[in-house]
Amino acid sequence: MSVAAPAVAARAAHSGQLTGTRTLLRFALRRDRVLIPVWVAVNTLMVLSMPGTLKGLYDTPAARADLVGQLATNPSLRAMVGPLFGDSIGALTAWRAGVYAGLLAAVTSLLVVVRHTRDEEESGRQELISSARVGRRAPLTAALLAAAVANGVLALLIAGGLAGQGGAGALATGLGIAGVGMVFATMTAIVVQLTESARLARGLTSAVLGAAFVLRAAGDASTDDGSSALTWLSPLGWLENVRPYADERWWVLLLFVAATAAQGAVAYVLAGRRDVGMSFLPTRPGPAAGRLGSTGALAWRLQRGSVLGWSIGFFVAGVVYGGLADGATDLVGDNAKAREIFQRMGGHAALTDAFLAAMVGMMGLVAALYIVSAVLRLAGEETSGRAEPVLANAVGRLRWAAGHLVIAFGGATLIMLVASLGFMVGFGGKPGPILGACLVQLPAVWVIGGIAVLLYGVLPRGAMAAWAVAGVTLLIGWVGPALNVPQLVLDLSPFGHLPKLPGGEMQWTPVLALTVLAAALVAGGLVGVRRRDVTG
Amino acid sequence: MTKAITVSGLHKAFGTTHALDGLDLTVETGEVHGFLGPNGAGKSTTIRVLLGLLRADSGATQVLGKDPWKDAVDLHRRVAYVPGDVTLWRNLSGGEVIDLFGRLRGGLDQRRRAELIERFELDPTKKGRTYSKGNRQKVALVAAFASDVDLLILDEPTSGLDPLMEEVFQRCVEEERDRGRTVLLSSHILSEVEELCDRVSIIRKGRTVESGSLADLRHLTRTSVTAELAGPPNGLAQLPGVHDLDIQGLRIRLQVDTDKLDAVLRSLSESGVRSLTSTPPTLEELFLRHYQEDLQENVRAAAVRS
Numbered sequence: 001m002s003v004a005a006p007a008v009a010a011r012a013a014h015s016g017q018l019t020g021t022r023t024l025l026r027f028a029l030r031r032d033r034v035l036i037p038v039w040v041a042v043n044t045l046m047v048l049s050m051p052g053t054l055k056g057l058y059d060t061p062a063a064r065a066d067l068v069g070q071l072a073t074n075p076s077l078r079a080m081v082g083p084l085f086g087d088s089i090g091a092l093t094a095w096r097a098g099v100y101a102g103l104l105a106a107v108t109s110l111l112v113v114v115r116h117t118r119d120e121e122e123s124g125r126q127e128l129i130s131s132a133r134v135g136r137r138a139p140l141t142a143a144l145l146a147a148a149v150a151n152g153v154l155a156l157l158i159a160g161g162l163a164g165q166g167g168a169g170a171l172a173t174g175l176g177i178a179g180v181g182m183v184f185a186t187m188t189a190i191v192v193q194l195t196e197s198a199r200l201a202r203g204l205t206s207a208v209l210g211a212a213f214v215l216r217a218a219g220d221a222s223t224d225d226g227s228s229a230l231t232w233l234s235p236l237g238w239l240e241n242v243r244p245y246a247d248e249r250w251w252v253l254l255l256f257v258a259a260t261a262a263q264g265a266v267a268y269v270l271a272g273r274r275d276v277g278m279s280f281l282p283t284r285p286g287p288a289a290g291r292l293g294s295t296g297a298l299a300w301r302l303q304r305g306s307v308l309g310w311s312i313g314f315f316v317a318g319v320v321y322g323g324l325a326d327g328a329t330d331l332v333g334d335n336a337k338a339r340e341i342f343q344r345m346g347g348h349a350a351l352t353d354a355f356l357a358a359m360v361g362m363m364g365l366v367a368a369l370y371i372v373s374a375v376l377r378l379a380g381e382e383t384s385g386r387a388e389p390v391l392a393n394a395v396g397r398l399r400w401a402a403g404h405l406v407i408a409f410g411g412a413t414l415i416m417l418v419a420s421l422g423f424m425v426g427f428g429g430k431p432g433p434i435l436g437a438c439l440v441q442l443p444a445v446w447v448i449g450g451i452a453v454l455l456y457g458v459l460p461r462g463a464m465a466a467w468a469v470a471g472v473t474l475l476i477g478w479v480g481p482a483l484n485v486p487q488l489v490l491d492l493s494p495f496g497h498l499p500k501l502p503g504g505e506m507q508w509t510p511v512l513a514l515t516v517l518a519a520a521l522v523a524g525g526l527v528g529v530r531r532r533d534v535t536g
Numbered sequence: 537m538t539k540a541i542t543v544s545g546l547h548k549a550f551g552t553t554h555a556l557d558g559l560d561l562t563v564e565t566g567e568v569h570g571f572l573g574p575n576g577a578g579k580s581t582t583i584r585v586l587l588g589l590l591r592a593d594s595g596a597t598q599v600l601g602k603d604p605w606k607d608a609v610d611l612h613r614r615v616a617y618v619p620g621d622v623t624l625w626r627n628l629s630g631g632e633v634i635d636l637f638g639r640l641r642g643g644l645d646q647r648r649r650a651e652l653i654e655r656f657e658l659d660p661t662k663k664g665r666t667y668s669k670g671n672r673q674k675v676a677l678v679a680a681f682a683s684d685v686d687l688l689i690l691d692e693p694t695s696g697l698d699p700l701m702e703e704v705f706q707r708c709v710e711e712e713r714d715r716g717r718t719v720l721l722s723s724h725i726l727s728e729v730e731e732l733c734d735r736v737s738i739i740r741k742g743r744t745v746e747s748g749s750l751a752d753l754r755h756l757t758r759t760s761v762t763a764e765l766a767g768p769p770n771g772l773a774q775l776p777g778v779h780d781l782d783i784q785g786l787r788i789r790l791q792v793d794t795d796k797l798d799a800v801l802r803s804l805s806e807s808g809v810r811s812l813t814s815t816p817p818t819l820e821e822l823f824l825r826h827y828q829e830d831l832q833e834n835v836r837a838a839a840v841r842s
Contacts, residue, residue, distance in 0.1 A: 122626075122665070196665060197626060285661040290632025293639040302625060385623040389676065392587050392617035392689075393640035396609045534589040 085246035090165030105181030169245035179256030299403030318422020353503025364441030374408035450521025457528025624664030631660030766808025
């Protein structure tokens with residue numbers, strides 16, 4: 001008997017563990033036929049729109065050299081976008097879009113992997129799948145392959161789209177962004193082994209992603225060439241260190257490969273040591289008797305974790321951006337067009353104020369995502385069938401809905417308040433203006449929340465469209481000012497009507513009008529909730 | 537007031553599907569009423585209309601003298617509901633859910649709660665996700681039986697319960713009846729319905745096809761008789777109401793309409809009876825008789841297709 005026989009047997013046993021992967025992958029891609037294309041398309045468009053925009057902003061080599069010089073002396077801008085390693089349009093594109101494209105790729109991967117692993121186990125669907133001729137490792141493999149397909153297509157599109165700026169740099173940019181995606185795909189694969197809740201898995205991985213951003217920002221603020229140890233701790237830092245269009249350092253890409261492989265291996269080991277549906281952080285027993293006595297208390301109990309998470313995130317973001325504001329004055333420096341962009345985002349000439357106003361506006365846009373997720377808890381409770389037995393008690397529908405809506409609208413207010421606290425800590429200065437600036441975002445946030453309530457109340461099956469509304473608003477607010485989008489489109493977003501604070505003049509008319517609009521939308525939604533059938 | 541539930545001419549459509557097509561239902565106060573029908577007949581839809589979760593397209597509905605759509609909140613203080621598929625919050629313990637439902641309904645009998653948890657052998661400290669199907673049902677059953685209400689609406693409440701727990705459930709329903717409460721029990725377990733229910737309604741395709749006490753319904757159907765006779769049978773085939781007669785020498789087998797049983801017995805005793813077995817129709821047979829038409833239609837449709 002040769003020594004090769006056990007190896008062959010082992011390989012055969014191994015291949016059995018992957019039985020069905022191909023079918024599961026096709027099934028996963030079919031289920032993601034909207035999700036993956038949309039995220040990949042948005043990411044690609046954001047990156048590919050950069051060369052044109054940047055060419056308009058920094059049209060001469062002298063202007064670009066000037067920008068490189070400013071970045072060398074400006075920690076704030078480096079913290080936000082990273083250091084710049086060259087003065088070609090390609091280098092500027094990789095610099096300006098890189099970190100954010102990496103973030104988007106990471107979020108895409110996170111969503112895809114949780115959706116095909118922990119989500120499936122939590123719902124019990126995995127049992128049905130696993131009882132068929134499906135290998136033990138097939139589901140995780142299919143989920144990672146689906147993420148790999150998404151990231152691979154993204155890399156190809158970006159590399160192809162940027163090829164006009166130079167092939168090598170284009171390839172490095174695409175591969176780096178996809179690399180961040182894959183590192184977070186396998187990171188998610190580990191996290192989903194730890195917790196039984198898909199929601200918690202998404203939250204934890206998002207926290208890791210946030211930490212990766214903060215590490216890179218802190219590292220880049222302290223050095224101008226991405227060489228800080230903090231930067232190297234973050235996959236987003238590796239991305240800038242690939243240095244596309246500036247003598248690409250291809251070996252950095254190996255870090256992505258190594259991290260993906262190592263995390264993937266850990267995920268497989270963990271997955272192999274647990275039962276379907278179980279996790280390494282076990283569910284603790286709860287109290288035998290409960291104190292929950294109202295639907296409001298129930299709603300708070302269900303949403304308090306998410307309110308806490310968002311509050312921490314907003315506080316940290318406030319501290320970080322507040323801390324960056326001091327350097328903002330030098331940041332845009334002499335470049336008239338860059339100054340113009342900030343002024344268009346921030347609304348006025350004093351650059352520190354303009355910077356703060358732009359950042360607060362950004363937080364308002366993100367708060368819109370919070371309010372949509374909190375309002376749509378109603379839809380989740382209803383479609384899962386949990387609302388039905390609650391409503392069969394002596395509970396009016398409005399009272400039940402109000403429990404979640406108070407948390408959605410009050411929670412949005414709370415996180416903006418917490419953000420203003422963060423800004424005060426990070427920036428110093430007088431608290432009044434920054435508090436006002438944060439609060440003035442709320443009417444626009446509430447309007448987005450109101451649209452979600454209306455959709456839920458009147459078209460329950462289309463309630464998820466509220467995400468699209470929030471996404472479009474985010475896109476308009478994020479890239480609108482830089483892309484010379486017509487005012488008509490900017491006006492579509494409620495955020496476009498807000499006064500630019502701090503520094504600008506307070507305008508009560510739009511603020512009150514938006515508040516009234518939000519109230520009307522909520523009222524319309526509630527009428528729908530009261531009149532329609534409970535689905536489920 | 538003697539009627540706990542009255543429904544007449546209830547219609548409810550979802551898009552082009554007519555879930556309820558003129559359904560009638562009367563439940564007397566203090567009775568246990570069985571609500572039967574094949575899957576998709578409209579049982580759950582009816583129950584969700586009775587709870588004011590769905591709005592009827594047309595028809596009159598009264599529950600405990602109130603309109604379930606308009607007076608939902610008031611009404612629900614006096615009604616407890618157990619769905620057929622209980623979904624719980626993954627991070628709330630069973631005990632928390634029982635107490636929450638109790639408080640939302642306006643009070644829970646703590647002594648009875650403790651007693652029921654013991655009888656159903658439920659661990660109230662486990663969290664939602666970790667309960668099996670049967671244990672999730674138990675959470676809803678304890679919450680319902682421990683609350684002080686006039687009407688219990690149970691929609692296939694025992695799905696997932698083991699036979700021992702099924703027994704506990706039946707005792708609980710009997711106790712509720714003894715306390716004068718009304719129970720509407722939708723079920724597929726016909727032995728359970730036979731055991732518990734005073735009256736039943738059978739529905740099919742959104743319509744009521746049969747309603748009455750089990751005795752009334754039995755009256756409408758056939759009894760099967762098997763006998764060994766002393767002498768040759770005589771004139772059985774000519775008797776009214778006799779079906780499927782099968783004579784093997786002195787052994788006979790037949791089906792007879794229950795109200796024509798007397799004549800058959802007379803004729804048998806004329807021949808002399810050595811042994812006799814007579815089986816009353818089971819609820820299952822009643823049920824299948826109405827169901828059969830659907831099955832036959834399906835078979836025909838399949839034949840046409842192939």
